Amino acid sequence: MDLAASRQQGTSLGLRSWYWIPAGIIIFAGAVAGGMTAKSLGPFTPELGLDITLSHGRSAALVGISELINYGISPPGAIVLSLLLCSWLWWGRGMPLQAVAFGSVVAVGWLSSTVGKILVSRSRPPGEAVTALVPETRLDSFPSGHTAFATAMALAFVIVVARTRAQRIVALGLGAAGVILVAFSRLYLGVHYLSDVAGSVVISTAAILAWLPLWNNLIAPRLARTALIARLERAQPHDP
Template identity: 35%
Template sequence: MQTTRHALRTPPTTAPTGMLAFGTQQSKGIVAGVVAVVLVAAFGFAVVRGAAFTRGDLAIDQALSRAHNPVLVALATGAHWIFDPAQAIVLTLLIVIAIIAVTRKIRLGVTFGAVVAISWVPSDIVKILVHRPRPDAAQLLHPFVPAQTDPSYPSGHTVFVASLAIALILLARGKSYQPVVAVVAIVVALVVTSAFPYLGVHYVSDVVASLVWSAGMVPLALSLWNRIVLPRTHRRR
């Protein structure tokens, strides 16, 4: 009888929820990530070997450059600056701190930050390997200043913005407000990333490929994190 009463008084184990409960989709997340990496890398190598495709890409940037509006240029330049690597890191850390402060869940905040970082940083490997030059500033009516000299494909700014947006959507997973978060995050991400071809710092294909990368890499990062790291930090009560 005493054993039975003790069992009744023992609080049930609290299972991870939301972003921390991605375990049931781990296999799908890993497959999505692998497919995205292969597609983005293969497309990048194909593009740098196809001058005709780059000419078409440049024509779009040239048309956007001719259509520059002072207000839109200022907004686009601000977006480009906000999501520069240094500011992107600070923004991610602030969001992590906010998550921990609001939810009182350190693992949730750390998971969010880790997923964004794991999705974003490896894109630089593809950037280095593909080594696609930036759009030729000399052929743009209003080139961006200062000139960007690092490789163009994929767009690191776009990868970060898209990864952040998808991570926010997954953070709200299972909540009543997730549809609102999803709509806002997607719209903001598309508007912000469109600024980069508009400024002439990236080709449109750089941005599209980066969106594909993030769409696959965020589920991959979260799946691996929840499979390898999270079980080692989950303490049963």
């Protein structure tokens, strides 16, 4: 994709084909079906063994990191972080369309976890069995919202912020490490099963894949032609 087209779409990856929409829906449905299957095994599913193992001899340092992640990207924290990054793209880098693209990718990937939670309604791991460090009693274990947000954030950097292949590789590597850390923290605190965090990666990715053709083909070109976006784009220098 040339630079002009990249600016018009607000993303550095095309993904314009309408086939991504049914593909994303199918992947999303498959992940939800997997969550329902895991739920059918009951709270004392075999995967609970991993949570129980992690609960034995917890490290104070890892508990601190996990709790920082828990509260840092809770809904209020995630919203603030997203707004700060969108503001950086809009005013710091002078890329308003990319800022909106970034926010849309994060929002779609993150909020898809809410849809999954409603559809599956899975109970959390038994607190007494895993000595859960965060009180969670609602039927919203699958998928993990924290992990879905981390996945959406990582993909937003790959799709929107990174402009070259090398940058995308770095963003993907750092993003994957961040997702793994967040997923581990959810297990370490005893608030999710392994299938919850794995399913959230799939669900968030599937939702973003389905969203990108709509953004690239319908929304971004129209936004790019608005007077405000056009004026701001012309007024700011862009990276080569």
